[in-house]
Amino acid sequence: MQTRKATAVSCSNIAFIKYWGNYDARLRLPLNDSISMNLDALRTETTVEFDDALENDEIVIGEQSADERTERRVVEQLNRIRAEAKIDTKARVHSRNNFPSAVGLASSASAFAALTLAGTRAAGLELGERALSILARQGSGSAARSIPAGFVEWLAATNVTSISSQSYAHQVMPPDAWDLCDVIAIVSSEAKKVGSNEGHSIAHTSPFFGERLSRLPNRYHRVRRELLAKNLKGMGPDVETEAIELHAIAMTSRPPIFYWLPGTIRVMDAVRQWRGAGLSAYYTLDAGPNVHILVEGKDSAEVAKRVRELADVQDVIISGPGEGARLSEEHLF
Ligand code: DP6
Numbered sequence: 001m002q003t004r005k006a007t008a009v010s011c012s013n014i015a016f017i018k019y020w021g022n023y024d025a026r027l028r029l030p031l032n033d034s035i036s037m038n039l040d041a042l043r044t045e046t047t048v049e050f051d052d053a054l055e056n057d058e059i060v061i062g063e064q065s066a067d068e069r070t071e072r073r074v075v076e077q078l079n080r081i082r083a084e085a086k087i088d089t090k091a092r093v094h095s096r097n098n099f100p101s102a103v104g105l106a107s108s109a110s111a112f113a114a115l116t117l118a119g120t121r122a123a124g125l126e127l128g129e130r131a132l133s134i135l136a137r138q139g140s141g142s143a144a145r146s147i148p149a150g151f152v153e154w155l156a157a158t159n160v161t162s163i164s165s166q167s168y169a170h171q172v173m174p175p176d177a178w179d180l181c182d183v184i185a186i187v188s189s190e191a192k193k194v195g196s197n198e199g200h201s202i203a204h205t206s207p208f209f210g211e212r213l214s215r216l217p218n219r220y221h222r223v224r225r226e227l228l229a230k231n232l233k234g235m236g237p238d239v240e241t242e243a244i245e246l247h248a249i250a251m252t253s254r255p256p257i258f259y260w261l262p263g264t265i266r267v268m269d270a271v272r273q274w275r276g277a278g279l280s281a282y283y284t285l286d287a288g289p290n291v292h293i294l295v296e297g298k299d300s301a302e303v304a305k306r307v308r309e310l311a312d313v314q315d316v317i318i319s320g321p322g323e324g325a326r327l328s329e330e331h332l333f
Contacts, residue, residue, distance in 0.1 A: 005049040006121035010113035011322030012042035021203035038322030044110035046095040047332040054090035077139040085123035112143035133168040149324035150175035175321035179297035186315040187263030236282030263312030267291040
């Protein structure tokens, strides 16, 4: 084993067409294709060092040791990396986000993308983008999309055999191709009670899940086409419908999951009103209560100002399109 320590930086992403539900939960093979934009303002930096003197993996997130659940997921990802590199050395992992950890945006996408790139390099592997995306996907599905830069699609590949090697993300458009902005309205900074992991596993219990899957291919192609045309007005209505449908699935799963708070609905209403008055803005949501408002860069300051004035909004983060996962010379320890 040659390299022992490596650091990587990776952006989080916001999906326009969402990943919700797995075909194979263990391998995180999704039931549908998804499209997203990397978020330049939300980055995770991770250093991994393999050290023969360690008896166990040591994982520090921010300034603290990782909680048990997070630690288990990180160790599982280190195990995948070790299996690929044919080593059994334990690792020291230190990870931190560039955004305040108290805003409820903790991101498994940026975290697992950075861990996968830093971990494979530290283990002496030099994987290409596709192999990194496949490996990151197994740590957290949406992390597959944080490996390539800019606007990205992740192929479900449900129609092929040997599926794991075919389900990866690749770039649709580079980050500088379109000055699209995500104005994120933080309406709650509490950690969510039900993680995406559980949401994926019960999505099929919603009586509307089959209906969602049957509508997705057409919506997907329209969103992809309008994205490439850089047409927010063309893409926006489908992006909103997509977010609402995902939450409708969550709310009608057994047991139901309610991510929306009163502030979520207030922000969504405000965006609809601003649009009625001529502003081109469309919202989407992750598996949480915070609202992501998509606007052209030229409108981002005005929209951020209006969002800050809304009741229930605790903080606002503005992000443009971000780079893919990349190595850094600045180690965290
Ligand atoms: C609603 O990638 O967080 O944000 O694979 O269990 O880590 P795991 O799930 P995760 O799910 C993301 C769900 C989503 C939609 C999306 O980003 O596509």
